[in-house]
Amino acid sequence: MINNTLEMVEILTQSLLDMDRIKVKKVILSNCENSSIITSIEELVVPALERIGQSWENGSLSLSQVYMSGRICEETIDDLLPPLDPDRTDQPPMAIVVLDDYHMLGKRIVYSTLRASGFELHNYNHMDIETLVKQIKLDEIKILLISVLMLPSALHIKELRQRLDQENITLKLLVGGAPFRFDSNLWTEVGADAMGISATDAVTYVKKCIEELS
Amino acid sequence: MVKTMTSLERVLTTLSFKEPDRVPFFLLLTMHGAKELGISIKEYFSKHEYVVEGQLRLREKYKHDCYYPFFYAGIETEAWGGEIIYSDDGPPNAGEPIIAKFDQIERFEAPKIKNNQPLQKVLNAIEDLKSRIGNDAPIIGVVMSPFSLPVMQLGFEKYLDLMIEHPALFNKLMAVNESFCVEWANAQIAAGATAICFFDPVSSTTIVTPEMYERTGFQIAKRVIAQIKGPTATHFASGRCLPIIPKVMETGTAIIGCSVEEDPQEIKFKCAGKLSMLGNLNGIEMRRWTSLEAKAKVKELISLTAPGGGFILSDNHGEIPFQVPDEILMTISETVHTFGNYPIN
Numbered sequence: 001m002i003n004n005t006l007e008m009v010e011i012l013t014q015s016l017l018d019m020d021r022i023k024v025k026k027v028i029l030s031n032c033e034n035s036s037i038i039t040s041i042e043e044l045v046v047p048a049l050e051r052i053g054q055s056w057e058n059g060s061l062s063l064s065q066v067y068m069s070g071r072i073c074e075e076t077i078d079d080l081l082p083p084l085d086p087d088r089t090d091q092p093p094m095a096i097v098v099l100d101d102y103h104m105l106g107k108r109i110v111y112s113t114l115r116a117s118g119f120e121l122h123n124y125n126h127m128d129i130e131t132l133v134k135q136i137k138l139d140e141i142k143i144l145l146i147s148v149l150m151l152p153s154a155l156h157i158k159e160l161r162q163r164l165d166q167e168n169i170t171l172k173l174l175v176g177g178a179p180f181r182f183d184s185n186l187w188t189e190v191g192a193d194a195m196g197i198s199a200t201d202a203v204t205y206v207k208k209c210i211e212e213l214s
Numbered sequence: 215m216v217k218t219m220t221s222l223e224r225v226l227t228t229l230s231f232k233e234p235d236r237v238p239f240f241l242l243l244t245m246h247g248a249k250e251l252g253i254s255i256k257e258y259f260s261k262h263e264y265v266v267e268g269q270l271r272l273r274e275k276y277k278h279d280c281y282y283p284f285f286y287a288g289i290e291t292e293a294w295g296g297e298i299i300y301s302d303d304g305p306p307n308a309g310e311p312i313i314a315k316f317d318q319i320e321r322f323e324a325p326k327i328k329n330n331q332p333l334q335k336v337l338n339a340i341e342d343l344k345s346r347i348g349n350d351a352p353i354i355g356v357v358m359s360p361f362s363l364p365v366m367q368l369g370f371e372k373y374l375d376l377m378i379e380h381p382a383l384f385n386k387l388m389a390v391n392e393s394f395c396v397e398w399a400n401a402q403i404a405a406g407a408t409a410i411c412f413f414d415p416v417s418s419t420t421i422v423t424p425e426m427y428e429r430t431g432f433q434i435a436k437r438v439i440a441q442i443k444g445p446t447a448t449h450f451a452s453g454r455c456l457p458i459i460p461k462v463m464e465t466g467t468a469i470i471g472c473s474v475e476e477d478p479q480e481i482k483f484k485c486a487g488k489l490s491m492l493g494n495l496n497g498i499e500m501r502r503w504t505s506l507e508a509k510a511k512v513k514e515l516i517s518l519t520a521p522g523g524g525f526i527l528s529d530n531h532g533e534i535p536f537q538v539p540d541e542i543l544m545t546i547s548e549t550v551h552t553f554g555n556y557p558i559n
Contacts, residue, residue: 019378059454059475062423064374101299101307105370150500151535152304178452182474182498189502 005031005043008034012048016069017061025076031142037080041118045073046203049113053198063105065209070109071200073116081118088120092213094206095122097135099156103149107175110145113199119206121145129160136169143172143209145202146192154179154186161191172209174202215516218349222408228523229445229468231487237554238279239522239527240354240492241543243272244286244456245305245536250275259285262339269343273351275540275546279526281312281347283339284356284533285332287401287413290398291366292332293325304535308366316376319383322371324394325359328403337405344406354447355407357399359390359414360438367391373416377430388434391543396441403444412446412467413532418453420473427458435465447471447492452531469521474530478519490524496547497529505545520558527554 015023031040052069053063081087096114098107103128111123122139124132136144148154156177164171175187176196183186187195196202219227221237227234247268247316248258258264269281287309292298297309313319336355343353358366364373364387366495376384416422417431439446443493448462449471455462456476463485471480472493482491496559503511519525527550534543 059419059456059487060425062419063421064378064426065423067371067374093465100301102309102311102369105374150304150307151501151537152301155303155537179498182452184497184500185502186498 008044009047009051013051014046016048016052016072018064019068019072021072023050024072025079026170028076031065032080037077038118041077041081041116045077046117046200049073049116049203050200052114052151052200053200057198063109066199068110068111070112070116072091074112077116077118083120087163088118091119092142092210093122093140094119094145095139095141096145096147097124097132097192098126098153099132099160100126100128100148100153101150103147103177107145107147110147110196110199110202110214114145114202114206115142117203119203122211129156130164131162131168133163133167136171138162143174143206145174145196145206148175148177148179151179153177154190157192159189172205172212174205176202190206220349224350225279225352225526228525229490229524231524233489233521233523233556235362236556237516237525237527237550238556239546239550239554240280240282241276241278241546242278242284242354242532243283243325243353243530243534243543244282246282246534246538246543247272248281249536249540254300254302255304255306259306259335262335262342265339265417266342269339271299271348273495277551278547280351281353283336283343284411285336285339285351287358288366289332289336290363293327293330294368295325296368301325305533305536306487310444311367311369311372312483313364313368313372316372316380316383319376319387322387322390324390324397327434328399331403333398340402340405340407352408353406355399355402355405355410356396357402357410357412359412359417359431359435360388360395361434362414362416363391363395365416373426374495378537385402392434392438395438399438399442399446403442409445409447410466410521411471411532412442412443412454413446413451414448415451415453417448418450418455418473419457420450420475422459423484424461428461432458434464435462435467439466445469449492449532452497456481457485459489463489469526471528471532472530477517482519485524485526490521490526492526492528494530495528497531497534498535500529500542501539503542507544508542509549513553514544516550516554516558520554520556 059146223232250271286306296312447469448467474496
């Protein structure tokens with residue numbers, strides 16, 4: 001009998017690292033007996049993914065484990081909280097994108113983590129600046145997350161911000177990826193509103209934005 | 215008073231864990247050659263003659279200790295027929311992955327190196343450089359590890375899925391990549407490369423666990439490096455490597471490229487006179503360093519890791535970004551030439 005939340009987070013974290021999908025679902029469902037799925041996400045899934053993300057930051061877990069944990073959580077939560085559930089859709093429009101190139105893993109991890117945390121967002125895959133500006137207008141995006149691997153792509157975010165300003169588009173811009181990890185000043189230089197080191201930083205930031213926008 | 219060595223002598227001395235005349239340093243410059251020639255990055259990489267001229271000018275200018283006729287990582291998938299995306303301010307990138315579906319791996323074959331246009335350009339550049347410089351400085355050839363190449367062949371996400379969920383297909387792909395990698399490395403050695411930089415970022419503990427490395431990347435590296443007919447440097451392209459250093463040693467590689475995210479002294483200690491360290495200046499941050507900062511960083515790194523040899527100063531990624539100004543590269547060079555003389559004070 002699992003009797004406290006901390007212990008459940010511990011078990012969920014280990015089940016994710018073991019890639020034991022059945023146990024992951026069982027742990028989340030057992031919490032749902034006394035609370036809603038959204039509460040279970042808040043109490044269990046987000047903290048477990050946070051722990052895994054922090055362990056990656058301090059070098060004790062690998063990116064493959066972060067990726068698989070996010071993916072398993074996303075699949076499990078999709079079962080329990082379908083994409084069209086009002087709990088997911090009643091949020092400001094948000095999107096995630098890779099600028100310029102085909103390095104998609106970081107974006108995929110953040111996308112999975114946000115969806116596993118109960119958020120719904122547009123997945124733009126990779127786009128150049130002009131296509132992205134058009135899509136942002138079309139979808140009336142209020143929160144944009146950009147993942148990059150290469151320094152030039154990171155620097156191009158500055159051009160994107162200028163284009164958005166020219167179009168009078170105001171949105172919250174969160175950036176992440178290797179260049180931002182290696183240069184802690186870079187995110188301010190390119191005109192982002194925040195920078196995330198791990199995928200769960202995106203969850204924290206999106207929650208903050210939603211509060212500010214509501 | 216130590217006699218002035220050639221760059222090659224300097225590098226070979228440090229690799230034998232002795233102190234040469236001064237700290238050897240590799241400015242791993244690729245795109246800066248285009249700047250020297252006043253042409254676009256795309257044009258620069260279109261002809262091997264440009265790369266040769268660029269490398270000669272860069273070494274003449276910065277007086278560093280190697281030639282680095284590396285074109286771009288995607289050249290290996292380009293050899294397979296993959297697309298390359300050029301930009302004005304960054305390295306040419308691999309385009310859409312060449313393997314769209316896992317079942318393609320069943321009949322996946324490596325391209326022949328002979329007469330393969332992209333690969334031939336690299337071989338011509340190495341051959342040309344070798345004929346011009348002889349044994350003055352090492353020429354560094356480059357291969358992608360068979361374990362890391364699939365990031366470009368499949369895309370990272372799909373590759374992790376393959377590695378974790380489709381072991382048979384993963385092994386099949388590794389077999390193809392291994393034979394390609396050995397042949398490609400040896401073709402560069404035959405063309406005149408002194409050593410091969412074996413880029414293996416996926417093996418770093420930033421990407422896979424040490425246990426997974428031991429089962430996969432390590433076994434592959436060990437098999438491949440044993441067949442390469444020249445010394446190798448294993449480079450994790452900014453990825454962390456501290457926990458796997460003992461296993462990296464077992465692969466038979468001579469040098470390890472280290473991340474700025476790890477303590478250089480700890481790395482040097484773990485290398486224990488068996489593996490030389492290459493690194494670990496922060497190439498991303500270097501773009502906005504002042505000359506004073508650059509000088510301080512280089513002096514600090516030299517004082518921490520150069521004593522006793524077994525150390526080549528370099529950036530931590532294996533390629534210095536195009537945006538790093540000449541002034542900073544010059545400061546790095548001048549600092550090594552001024553403060554890197556042995557014995558280190």
